[in-house]
Amino acid sequence: MESNEAKHLPMEKTTIGERDMISSLHESILGHILSFIPIINAVHTSVLSRRWIEVWTSITNLQFDDSWLYSEKEKMQKEQFVNFVEKVLLHFTNSNIKSFSLCLNSHKYDASQISEWICFILNREVQKLHIQYADKVLLSSKSLFSCNSLVELTLQMTCTLNLPISVCLRNLQKLSISGIKFASDSSTYSNDITLSFPILKDFEARGCEWSTVQNISLQVPLLERFSIAIWNRHSNESCKSAIKVYSRRLTDFSYEGDLEQDIVLCDSWLIRNASIVIVIDEDKKDRIEKLAFQAHNLLRQIDEVERLKLLFYKVLRHGKDIFTNLPVFGRLTYLQLNEVNGEALLQLLHNCPILNTLVLLNGVADLQKDIFTSAMVPHCFLSSFKIFQFKGFNANEQDLCLVKFVLENAEILEKMTISPAFWLGYAYIDMEKVKEQILSLPKSSSSFCMTEFSDISIK
């Protein structure tokens, strides 16, 4: 059995054999270690020896973050930082970059400079691209959408992308965009703009503006998670384009916005988790009529969900009609609501025949006391309703009325948790007395085992 070099020598000595082993390691292995070191340090290895001059260029993932300008170690100036990025990128002119991350949160930079960098990266067969920049940037739609190597794309930046009629990124699996305004290239074309991402699994768009004349058709057959937040503060256009999502595999859906822009879910029967947050500007009271119709349109597309979070902000004072036209949620077992009025809550409970858990975030508003005394008992109370979490309990007559109604009628209720609203900590209310009162209420459930009161804490 030949022994190569002096490897059997004990480790404490700096063996010649060991040194030979390391330095004869293939460059890609050394480069591999370097890829875990921030680029700003990895570059220094070029002065180790002749062999090491270019080892750092075998790194394929680059990360630049201008918070370096403020870290204790580095203390770079802005110009040095820009220069550094330039110089590093120069070394990759003839090679590919697998993963590139650029976080610019501390300063404004020359827009054309940043655009140049992004363009450069898009031509390097990049797979993971992450750009975070608060100020304006010019990004070429053409160079972005012809970067077919993209697997993961995160863009948080302020820019306008002019969409061509058809876009396809065939390797994209994860997309997260924020702050982008989409406009259309052609004002005369009338059919849909098609965005095709054949293997996309995750789609997230927050605060983007979808201002195309045409509707947008998102062809995403393998999409599992879809999340969109539309905050259209300035658009007064009456005609808004619709966003149509074509996916047979969608299981998680999240919407946040004012419902002015239609989201159409085609083939949405597999959606099991949904979060709907509706925020209406209080000024636009004239929209309230349409609101019920739009809300119904959205909710009926997700009527097969098992878990639903349904939050309304600034809506309820005006939007009583929303809840009169609800779909039946035949599979819903978990429901989370924030502010509801008594009518709305009852309506919802009636439309959730197999509800198991109800979480109320803010108590009940606008409750007519007798609404519960004459109310029909919801079906779920008789067969499936087991857990009631009442957060933001206000200890007022309305909330107590609701608690009474639940305890009296939920025949298989097992657990109720009450978390007092934070303001009760400053109020002159004897919480002990309230607790006693609640504990002494009649319960119809024989399997009821506990009422838990959590401490007052700020939400």
Add this chain to the structure above:
Amino acid sequence: MAQEASSSTSSKTISLKTGDGEIFEIEASAAKQMKTVQRLIDDLGDDITIPLHNVFSKELPKIIEYYKKDITGEITKDFEAEFVKDLNDDEVKVLFLAANYLDANKLFEFLSQNIADRLESKSVEYVRKYFGVENDFTPEEESKLREERAWSFRGIKEDE
């Protein structure tokens, strides 16, 4: 005489012999994670003690410990932190080389990160010693190179 690896690998153990002659046992499923070992098993059969010339009795137990946790899916950040906590830079290096030799990918990646973390704040001289790199620049060449690369050195604390 090559044999097929047994199909039920869950309870089978493989014998590994280090370069300094000691024998250790590992589960066949752990051996699968070390591609070099698996290749030797495929060639020599799994009833024979597999010889590992380049791995020694000081480091192999640690590697086996890692993969024991791996096959039960218990590798957590805490475990990994504990794993390297008491190792000095040289010990980590030896493990790294062994992981490379054994083609044990998960351990290799983890140790790459750990070495990178250790070296990040070290001086050029230290890194040279660590990798056993001989400085083959003349003083003039080195200072010229440093000047050319001044853009990367600006604001950096020099060696301790």
